[in-house]
Every structure is written in C-alpha cells, then in structure tokens.
Amino acid sequence: MKVKRTRVLLVSIGLASAFGLSGCGGGSIENEEASGGEECGTIDMAINPWVGYEASAHVVGYVAESKLGCTVNYKDLDEQVSWEGFGKGEVDVVIENWGHPELQKKYFADKGGDGSAMNAGPNGNEGIIGWYVPPWMVEEYPDILDWQNLNKYSDLFKTPESGNQGTLFDGDPGFVTNDEALVKNLDLNYKVVFAGSENALIEGFRKAEENRTPYLGYFYAPQWFLSEVELQKVELPEYTEGCDADPEKVDCDYPVYTLDKIVATEFAESGSPGYDLVKNFEWTNEDQNVVAEMIAAEGMDPDEAAQQWVDDNPDKVDAWLGE
Amino acid sequence: MSTVAATKDRLLDVGLVSSLRSRWRLVSVVALVVVWVVVWAFANGKSTLAIQASDRTDVHAWFLRRIASIEGADNVATSFLGAVSDGMDNVLLFLQQLFTVAEFPRPYPQIGWLGALAIACLITYVAAGWRSVLLVAPSFMLFGMLGYWEDSLDLLIITGVAVVIAVAIGIPIGVWMAHSKRASAVITPILDVMQTMPSFVYLLPFVILFSIGPAVAALVTLVYAMPPAVRVTSFAIRSVSGTTIEATDSLGQSRWQRLKHVELPMAKRTIIVGVNQTTMAALAMATIAAYVDGPGLGQPVLEGLRRGQLGKAFVAGLAIVIMAIMLDRTTTAASTRSERAARTGQDTGRARWAVLGGGTVVTVIAVYLSNSYVWANQFPEGIGIGQWISDRVDEVADWLRTDLSELTTGIQQNFTLHFLNPIQDLIAGSPWFVSGAALLVLATILGGGRAFFATLICLAGIYWLDLWNNAMITLTAVVVATAVVMLLGVVVGVWMGRSTAADRAVRPILDAAQTMPPFVYLIPVLVLFDANRFTAMVAGVVYAAPVAIKLIADGVRGVPATTIEAAESAGSSRMQMIFKVQLPMARGSLLLAANQGLLYVLSMVVIGGMVGAGALGFDIVYGFRQANFAGKGLAAGVTIVLIGIMLDRITTYGAQRADGTRRAAPATKKRFLSLTRANN
Secondary structure (H helix, E strand, O other): OHHHHHHHHHHHHHHHHHHHHHHOOOOEHHHOOOOOOOOOOEEEEEEOOOHHHHHHHHHHHHHHHHHHOOEEEEEEEOHHHHHHHHHHOOOOEEEEEOOOHHHHHHHEHHHOOOOOEEEEEEEEEEEEEEEEEOHHHHHHOHHHHEHHHOOOOOOOOEOOOOOOOEEEEEOOOOOOOOHHHHHHHOOOOEEEEEOOOHHHHHHHHHHHHHHOOOOOEEEEEOOOHHHHOOOEEOEOOOOOOOOOOOOOOOOOOOOOEEEEEEEEHHHHOOOOHHHHHHHHOOOOHHHHHHHHHHHHOOOOOHHHHHHHHHHHOHHHHHHHOOO | OHHHHHHHHHHHHHHHHHHHHHHHHHHHHHHHHHHHHHHHHHHOOOOOOOOOOOOOOHHHHHHHHHHHHHHHOOOHHHHHHHHHHHHHHHHHHHHHHHHOOOOOOOOOOOOOHHHHHHHHHHHHHHHHOHHHHHHHHHHHHHHHHOOOHHHHHHHHHHHHHHHHHHHHHHHHHHHHHHHOHHHHHHHHHHHHHHHHOOHHHHHHHHHHHHOOOHHHHHHHHHHHHHHHHHHHHHHHHHOOOHHHHHHHHOOOOOHHHHHHHHHHHHHHHHHHHHHHHHHHHHHHOHHHHHOEOOOOOHHHHHHHHHHOOHHHHHHHHHHHHHHHHHHHHHHHHHHHHHHHHHHHOOOOOHHHHHHHHHHHHHHHHHHHHHHHEHHHHOOOHHHOOHHHHHHHHHHHHHHHHHHHHHHHHHHHHHHHHHHHHHHHHHHHHOOHHHHHHHHHHHHHHHHHHHHHHHHHHHHHHHHHOOOHHHHHHHHHHHHHHHHHHHHHHHHHHHHHHHOHHHHHHHHHHHHHHHHOOHHHHHHHHHHHHOOOHHHHHHHHHHHHHHHHHHHHHHHHHOOOHHHHHHHHHOOOOHHHHHHHHHHHHOHHHHHHHHHHHHHHHHOOHHHHHOOOOOHHHHHHHHHHHOHHHHHHHHHHHHHHHHHHHHHHHHHHHHHHHHHOOOOOHHHHHHHHHOOOOOOO
C-alpha cells in the first residue's frame, strides 16, 4: 500500500513540474510553422554513388524545396536498384544517367520495357570516359598519350597484381566500361584491375602525382578531381557510330555520353511542378564540378553547397523555373 | 605431490601421442605439396579455367533467367511477400515517425532526444539493472554529441525490429531442431547458407520482391541475424541435463509442460546469449542495408566512403561501435540477471518498485517535454564533438598519405610478390583437376572420410558454377589471410591469456575492431596500400583477428592451474611453458579459432572485391551493380557458400579427429559455434 502511495505522490509531483515547465514557454513546437506547399508534394530522388551525381541531385532538390515548396527525399541507391524503384513508386528521379541500354530495354515503353520510366532529356553534362595518366608522366614521356605507345611503356605500369603486364586500373563495378575488351582487341600488354570505387581511383591518381609514380587508370568527366590534378587523357582509336555495338569486339574510344535525366512515368504525369523543374534542369560540367568539389574536397554539407551555387547563379536557376 | 606427478605423466603422454599423429600428417602434407608443385611446373598454366570479369557462361545466363523470373512472377507467394513487407514498412515508419522522422506538417518527430533517452534508461533498468543504465545513458548522449542522433535511432529501430522477429521465429525453430534430428538435419544447411551467402547477392532480389524502404533493410538484416538465435537455442535445449528431464518426466508431465517448465527455464541464460549474438550480427549489417537506402548509421558511413572523407565515415563508425558495445554489455547483463533471478526467486524489493515508479513518472514527463519543446526534441548542437573528431581523423589521413605511403607500398609489393603470388600461382595456376585432386587429398589428411565427401561435393558444385579459377584465387586469399590471423591470434592471444593486465588493455581494441564497419578502415588502408589483393587481405585480417585472439586467449587461460604448476615444478622456461604446455593444451581453442578465422575472412571477400581483390568478391559486386551480370553474381555467391561449407567441414572434422572425440560434447559445442560469427 505504501508503495502505491509513493507512486501516486511521484506522479503528481512529476506532472505538476511538467506543467510548470511548460508554463515557461519559449521554443514550443506548436509555434513552429512548417514550410512546404501542398501542390508540389514529394520528390523521391535517387542518389547514385558518385559525388558529381550527388551535386546535381542536391542542387535540383534544393531548388525544388526552397522555390517550389516540395519535400525531397534522397535515397542512396545504385543505378540498377534506382531503376527498379521507378516501377515500385519508390523513385521519381535519376538526375544523371550514363546510357544503360540494358536498363532502358527493361523499363522504357519505346524500347520494349514495362514503361515505368521515361527519359526527361539531357541534363547538359557531357560524359567523357577514357584512360588517364597523371600530368607528370606526360612531361616525362611526351608520346605516352597515344595508345599505340602504351605497349612500349607497359613495364612502367607493372604491379604485383598484373605479373608481366602493365596494370590498367578500372573503377567502380557499376561504371560503364569496355576496358577488358579494349585491351584484348587492341593487343595491349595490360591487365585490367578493378580498383573498386571512385574514391580508390582518386587516391591512386593523387598518390601517383605526388610521388611521381606511374599510374594508368579509367577516369571520366565531369569530375571535380580533375581541377585538383589535371589528369591527361590517352587517345584511343577514334569512336565511330556503332563501333561499340558488340561489347566483345569493341576496339575504339568511348563515345561522348549525353548524360540525361530519367524519371518515373507516374511522376511525369502527376503534373507536379517538380517534374517541370527536373525537365528544365540543365547545367555544364564546370557547374557540377564546382558543387562536387565543395562537397568532396571542402567537406560541405551537400545542401549548403547547393545553396551556395544557387545563390551565385540566379539566372540559370530562373531559367529552370521558367521565369 | 602425487597428483602433480600424475598430471606431468599425462602431459607427456598427450604430447607424445599428438606429436606422432601430427608428424605423420605433416609428412603427408609436405609430400602432397611437393608433388603438386612438380605437376604445376609441367602443366604450365593450362586448363586453369580462367575467365575475365566481363565473361559470362551458359550457367550464368541460366541464373540470370531465374532472377528475371521472380521479377515477372505475380502469384500468391509474391503478393504474400508484398503484404509482409508493407506491414513491416508501416511498423517501421510508425517507429521512425515517433523518434526520428518529422511527419508533415509537424516539423519534428513526436518524441525527441530527452524522451527517447528516458525510455531507453527505463527499459534498461527493467531488463538489465541500474548498472547498465550507467552505460546506456552516456551512449545515447554520445550518439547525439557525435552528430548522428537520428541515424543512431534509426539503426536501433531497424536492429530492434529485426532482432525481435529473429527471436520470435528463431527460438521455436531452435526448439524444434533440438527435439527432432530430422529437422536439425534439414535446417542446419539452410542456416549455413544464410550465414555464408554474401548479402550483396540477395540485395537486388529482395528489392524486386519487397520494394525499397525500411522493411528491406530489416529483412536483409534478418537473414543474417536469425541463424545465431536458432543455433544457440537448439544447443541450449539439448544441453539441459538428461537426468533433470528424466526426473521430471517421471512425474508424468506432458511434452508441453516439459518444455515450458523445465527446458526453457533451464536454457534461458544460454538463449539470451543467442539473442546477444543475433543483435551483434544485425548491427554488422548496418552498412550493407544502407546500399538499398536502409535507414541508420550505415548511410553516413557510405557517404564518407563515396566522398573519400575518412573523418565523416569514422565518426559514424564510432557511433556503431558505441552502439554495439552498449547492446552487447546490456544483453549480457540481462542474461546474468535472469539467471540470478531464477536462482534466488523474484527480486521484487521495495526499492526496485520505487525506482521503477519514479522512473516511469520521469519518463512520462521527459516524453511530454520532448513532444512539446524544441530544446527537448532536437539534440543540442552546442555540445557536439563529431566535427572535432572528424577533423583530427582527416589530419591523420593526410599524414598517412604523405609520410608513410612509400614504406607501406614497399611492404605490400614484397608480400604480394614473394608470398601471395607464388601460393596463388600454385592453387589457381594449376589445371583444375590437379588443384581439385590436391584439395581432396589435403581434406582427407586433415579431416578423414567425412571431410573428403564434403570437399568432393563442394568442389563439384564450384566446377559446375563456372567460376573455378576465381574460386581458387579467392580460396588462396582466404587461406593466406587466415594464416596471418592465426599468427596474430597466437602472439596476442598467448600474451592476453598469460596476463590479465594485457587482456584488459587489448580487449576494448578488439571489440572496436570487430564492430567498426570495415568500410571505415578501408579508407586509410586504401591510402596506405592502394587497391589490390593485399589491401583486401588487410581488411579481412582486421575483421577476423579479434575473434581468433579472444578464442586463443580464453583457451590459454583455461589451462588448469595444476598443469601449470606441474610444468613449473619440472623447471619449464617461459618459452617451454608456452609452446610445450599452454598452446598444446589449448589446442581445441586453436582449432576453433582457425575455423572461425576462415569464416570471418571469407565474409570479407565481397568487401575485398571493392578494393581491388577481384575474383569472386568482384563478381558479386559486379552482379549487384550491372543488370546483365546479376546471374554471374548469384553464381559467385553460391560458390562462396560452397567454399565456406568446405572450409568449415574440413576444419570441424579435423578438429574432432585431433581431439580423438567423435561427436563428443565439446565437439557439439563447436558445431554451434562454427559458422556463427560469434561476438565472443
């Protein structure tokens, strides 16, 4: 009985003090005004795993939130999973797509897919894939940028991973690559070793330039790291229409990829102002590099980086908003 | 004195027999390797079945079609699974909206940090006692101070729900396995597959079946976390003393009464150990779940990895370590408490009720405040230490890059050229039938007939899956890394086993190395050693060594004091004591450490594939990332399972033979430990 009385006492003291505290006021949550407009609703934005993508996604997301009052959900997903999400209603936007004919075939209506996704036009970025060396090597071996001389230098690139051959480092397993076929079809004395991630390639190139050690690797633009170290691109046999049609017989350079935006068909038909923004969004490789560098090299929060760029470039943003 | 003399005789006896036996084995192994090298030299790299990363075969195409078929499927099973995941999504979203996610138009979650902290303390007090509260409260504060309050609570929610489901399903299955030999025979291999199948293999199929959302994260976690609960429950029930059961049976109880009043209460403490292991396994999945947008601390870890920011990844990893230690110690305390309560009867002192009542009141107030006021809802930023730690770590990373990398590159290249490459040349560079035959002979020497059959079946499967050469490369890396693990295990384990002070100093480091997500320490390891097989092996060693060290330390400490005294009185030197007495006596622990070391290293193969190790790990990641290669990725996943089962059976049967005890009690214990990634 005594126990019970103690509890009752404690409860009353507790409640009393709680109401007392609430009387103090200040910072009460009911007073907060939630931002967000009803008509835009939510945008589910996939974040594919490279920093340049993150930059584009957050700039579009920031504009959607701050100017249109949308709610943007960022979802960390790989390309394949993102596309799967279109049909499930879990993903609305992939803001930077590198080709992916195999996925288009599965999800685009006009390619024989289920029609859950569609193209929303180019995003202005041009994807340039190729083989790069650190700048010091070009000073030392001026003719290294011609693929026909690569065999001459293959000894330089020897690592314990490749035995008697040179090592060509490839990146993330998700990236577009024909490198194994290229090495074979161009009779190059190299072995492709997958470094595994964008970050592993960057560390590799960075160290190679600092310590003046040889390094040959797959790399690409747009990429913020190119402004830290000006990697030099090796000339491969020129790309001609269709020379990469059979993945096993490729013997030419990569095409310049027009990077585009993919959206869920449902999102496109929803009439959301968010879709118009995504459709109008277009910027240059330099624009993306500026934001990506703020995120990766300066360690800024992606939303803060996006805000800074948006504040600096009101004209471009207005064009996306149709103003 | 006579007992000491007797022990000494016995010691000599054991030493003699085992050395004879192992000498015969050693000679056979050496002979095998010599023959193998000779054949390898003549074969000259033919029939190694090597294929390139971008090659696919008919078998892989067949697997791809199987994956495509679940995608197109629309039947009772898929709609049932869809309903399950929708239900789970609702529960998880409800919990998230309570603690971490703002529900429009309210700008903040319903219960803020103050309320969550109070609830956690109250639950801890009820389940584990006030001492654990002293651990849980500061841990929660640290989650906030590190800057990851929401992510930490998200991870707790996902882990909590996964563990609850794992236990709710796992304990009944474990009970069933304990009572039915047939059930046990059918379920054990399924558990083996669940624990060795790399999660990247089933991430995509799970997304296809369950869509994207918190439920997928919980389900992926569940697959990996449930087996320990099942295995430990089954082991615990089987260990209930037969005489107790006979005695109570003679009172005429029904089977249900026996289970409820005898078996479960007596097994309770061990079952809670199983819950502990399930919790640890669930936490280990945090980063993997983040690959399909699973909420929690895995997300900032992956962000840090993606942007090459070690500091950010490290701070998030630190929060995971804190959470792991908190949950480990709390569930352990809960288990000892439940045992004490069972022995002494209900401990319902008046003080306890008073605290409980007071605590409830305080919690209600805290929840109310955190619901109503911003200060009690949003964790105060002013006391954050995350950014400071992150900056310091980044400074260290810069220093590593400039000052150490030349030295470390040298170490990496020498190790690879003079140690790893020759072994890999032999195993993966021999014709497939030569390596296969050699592995069969080796398995037979070590583990006898049963090991021979297990190896034969596994190798046949690997051959059929068309990834033979990659399997051999991966096998080499796993075996070499395990050798390094064992070396570390013996050196550090003996040191810890012999000195309590050393044990106390090293154990927290081991706990941290075991629970820190590998993706975090991959960043500095990459800076130091570049992307290659060596880097992948370092990651595997960091992950596996703590288990081996702990097991060996326990074994060394477990050597009976009388034996030590006997050896001391015989005038053993320190080295003699270690190599002639303590290590031979701890042989059971050494073998168990080797078994666990192999499986832990194997579980890092996929992560190794992301830092340049290539082979099977790469095939799996490639399959997850490239639609056309999903079939090959699945084949690689099954190959890893087969390698895991093969290594497990060889070491388990080998250990039983070395003990000379087929199916004896200690061997059973090893069975339950093997293949479970125990957090010892």
